[in-house]
Amino acid sequence: MTKLLPLLLLLMVALSVQAQKPAKDYFLSGNDKFKAGKYTEAIKDYNEVLKQEPDHVVTLTNRGISLDRLHDYRAAIEDFTKAIALDPKYAEAYFSRGMSKYNLKDYRSSLLDYNKGLELTPKDAKAYVNRGLVRYGLKDYSGAISDYSKAITLNPKYKEAYYNRGAPKFNLGDKEGACSDWNKAKGLGLKDADPYLKKYCK
Incomplete structure (x- = not known):
């Protein structure tokens, strides 16, 4: 019986890997839900992407935009700030963070983000x-x-x-x-x- 254990373990590992959807599938599913206005559901998919790829800048930004649409501006700003730290040349994160700051009426800080984003994509x-x-x-x-x-x-x-x-x-x-x-x-x-x-x- 003991000789079968390694084989069973390998089989279980293979099944668990197979059961886990690839990050790309969650990402595309999240985008579809976002386009349909289902922001809470989109965030759940983006969370799954970030479990597998925590440094995925576009997913962080998309999740931030979803949070902004749900009026959770401070959480959105956290996501955009993480995205900018990972890729300081990703203009969309600056523009999105600028909009969340605008929504909080933090106009001066928002202006700085738009200025930086427009430097990158004029x-x-x-x-x-x-x-x-x-x-x-x-x-x-x-x-x-x-x-x-x-x-x-x-x-x-x-x-x-x-x-x-x-x-x-x-x-x-x-x-x-x-x-x-x-x-x-x-x-x-x-x-x-x-x-x-x-x-x-x-």
Whole structure:
């Protein structure tokens, strides 16, 4: 009987390895759940990836974004900070951490993250729009307009950039420019511009 034990142990080890899904499968499953808005379930899959590959930067970032969507901003920031420590050139982690800090109204720290991310990827239109939100939060209306304008240069059909640019223009007394931007956003299909057009652009 004792001679069979090593063989049984080997068999058990083989079965346990076989039963464990590869990290890639959990990663793809997590991404699918994230896209479906099932953030809690996505996090469970990302946790499984990180058990197998604790230094997987993209998974850490994706889990952080999921946590942000669930309004757990501080836990999200922890994940992004770990990702940045592992790969200081991964721009997405800076942008994501910047957004979580923005959500906590930590605008100054958020701005630093967006600045760093844009140093690494200077042609990311969405990042300019988000940095514009941060600058607007800091009441730097000229800076916000500059960022939205840069996003529009990179993507002339970026309806949210036109829509967002209207507010700082209006705050700086450029009603005509604001109404023009809101009209452009509406023309590109953004219905959120309607209330502003009706209220300020009669």
